[in-house]
Amino acid sequence: MSRRSMLLAALTVIMALVALAPAMAQDKIQIPVWIAFTDSRLDWSRERAAEFNELFPQYEVTIEGYADYESIFAAASLAFEQGTQPAIVQYFEAATQDARDAGFEGNPQFKSVAEAFGDRTEVNGLPVNFDDFVDAARNYYTLDGSFTSFPWNTSSAIMFSNKTMLEAAGVEGIPATWAEVDAACEKIMAMENAPANCITWPNHGWFFEQAVAMQGADLVNNGNGREARATETFINSDAAVAYVSWWKDLQDKGYYIYTGAQRDWGGTYNAFVAGQVAMLLYSSSDTTALTNDGAAAGFDVVASFYPHNQDVEYAGNLIGGASLWLSNDLSTEVEDGALTFLLYFTNTENAASWHQFTGYVPITKSAIALLESEGWYEENPNSLVASDQLAAAIPSSATAGAIVGAFPAIRNHVTNAIEQVLVNGRDVTEALTEAKELADETLAEYNLLYAGE
Numbered sequence: 001m002s003r004r005s006m007l008l009a010a011l012t013v014i015m016a017l018v019a020l021a022p023a024m025a026q027d028k029i030q031i032p033v034w035i036a037f038t039d040s041r042l043d044w045s046r047e048r049a050a051e052f053n054e055l056f057p058q059y060e061v062t063i064e065g066y067a068d069y070e071s072i073f074a075a076a077s078l079a080f081e082q083g084t085q086p087a088i089v090q091y092f093e094a095a096t097q098d099a100r101d102a103g104f105e106g107n108p109q110f111k112s113v114a115e116a117f118g119d120r121t122e123v124n125g126l127p128v129n130f131d132d133f134v135d136a137a138r139n140y141y142t143l144d145g146s147f148t149s150f151p152w153n154t155s156s157a158i159m160f161s162n163k164t165m166l167e168a169a170g171v172e173g174i175p176a177t178w179a180e181v182d183a184a185c186e187k188i189m190a191m192e193n194a195p196a197n198c199i200t201w202p203n204h205g206w207f208f209e210q211a212v213a214m215q216g217a218d219l220v221n222n223g224n225g226r227e228a229r230a231t232e233t234f235i236n237s238d239a240a241v242a243y244v245s246w247w248k249d250l251q252d253k254g255y256y257i258y259t260g261a262q263r264d265w266g267g268t269y270n271a272f273v274a275g276q277v278a279m280l281l282y283s284s285s286d287t288t289a290l291t292n293d294g295a296a297a298g299f300d301v302v303a304s305f306y307p308h309n310q311d312v313e314y315a316g317n318l319i320g321g322a323s324l325w326l327s328n329d330l331s332t333e334v335e336d337g338a339l340t341f342l343l344y345f346t347n348t349e350n351a352a353s354w355h356q357f358t359g360y361v362p363i364t365k366s367a368i369a370l371l372e373s374e375g376w377y378e379e380n381p382n383s384l385v386a387s388d389q390l391a392a393a394i395p396s397s398a399t400a401g402a403i404v405g406a407f408p409a410i411r412n413h414v415t416n417a418i419e420q421v422l423v424n425g426r427d428v429t430e431a432l433t434e435a436k437e438l439a440d441e442t443l444a445e446y447n448l449l450y451a452g453e
Contacts, residue, residue, distance in 0.1 A: 028060040032086040087338040094407035096141040101450040111328040114147040126343040136390040140175035149323040155285040164299035177310035197257035201281030203409030209245035216315035225403035284386030287359030301384035318395020406446040
């Protein structure tokens with residue numbers, strides 16, 4: 001064969017392979033996954049997807065990121081309407097009841113992962129072990145005796161303190177109660193070089209919910225919505241009034257600084273890192289970043305439990321974050337691929353890596369054990385606080401967390417009321433009672449739409 005003939009033959013083979021490549025790609029089972037991150041957390045997730053695709057070449061997982069939980073919820077709802085929904089979608093914990101109710105003509109949008117796994121103990125060689133999930137997350141997402149969705153980015157609300165500043169003010173130890181926070185702030189604000197204020201945190205409904213649960217109180221009726229569908233909120237309970245009253249008192253004394261915007265995560269974070277406050281109540285999901293940023297700013301950051309009301313027994317804290325929901329009516333091949341990815345994505349090594357990368361709680365007990373064995377917590381004690389706090393909760397409907405429809409809208413009623421208290425000096429009980437009335441109306445409208453109640 002001539003050289004020209006050999007080149008032509010080789011070119012023919014190459015062209016055939018190029019033509020075959022799209023068909024080969026199409027033969028892969030497509031597993032679209034949507035998550036509510038567009039930052040480095042999306043990059044981390046896509047790296048795990050790439051590893052998965054190499055390990056399981058019959059599948060092709062693609063991960064699309066959205067700016068926030070509200071955006072992904074809206075996009076997913078539209079996609080389900082149009083029949084273009086992903087196989088897996090990430091919803092924040094407050095959307096749990098909405099996710100359970102979502103559907104068309106009686107056909108739910110999502111399928112319980114417990115139902116999807118059935119009695120299988122493995123899928124594609126990966127073990128199924130719901131018992132390995134940390135108790136707080138397993139309890140939150142177990143409803144009507146069934147595991148609904150896969151926990152992933154789980155957090156808790158904890159406190160971060162500028163230890164350097166506390167020591168300079170003569171504060172001994174880290175404040176653990178509301179009264180101890182007050183006492184510490186008195187010393188801090190009496191310093192010659194006192195910061196502008198002492199403490200801050202975002203005006204977000206999640207912190208309100210934490211404080212209510214810590215006092216052993218439910219946020220809604222019917223066992224916090226776990227015994228039956230919630231039909232009434234307890235936004236103006238004694239526990240709620242006590243918390244917001246303490247909050248307002250801190251502000252009246254000049255200790256607490258309100259940034260002037262609801263849900264202002266960035267503003268409160270920056271105030272702490274800039275040394276404008278000594279203490280910050282925040283999500284444990286940013287433990288790694290806050291610890292590092294504090295060190296870069298020249299001070300030691302100590303993480304601790306969220307301060308509690310010293311006048312009542314401490315009941316424990318709630319989870320935050322989100323879980324991964326499995327779409328309903330997937331083909332058997334796509335559903336098995338999605339389940340395989342969920343198992344891989346949250347396995348021991350990945351759960352440990354995700355925690356180290358972000359600060360979110362290691363979602364499995366085996367991941368915590370792995371991190372302990374590697375000495376991670378000895379070197380990074382702040383990283384263990386959220387896990388310890390969740391493990392310290394006394395099991396109850398209060399600490400399991402509320403399940404209620406229209407939860408995001410109910411949160412808005414709460415934050416609006418708190419803003420009226422902080423900005424306009426409105427009476428706490430009056431503001432929360434009005435918020436309860438508005439929230440109950442919102443909930444009634446939701447239940448009428450989704451449950452005919």
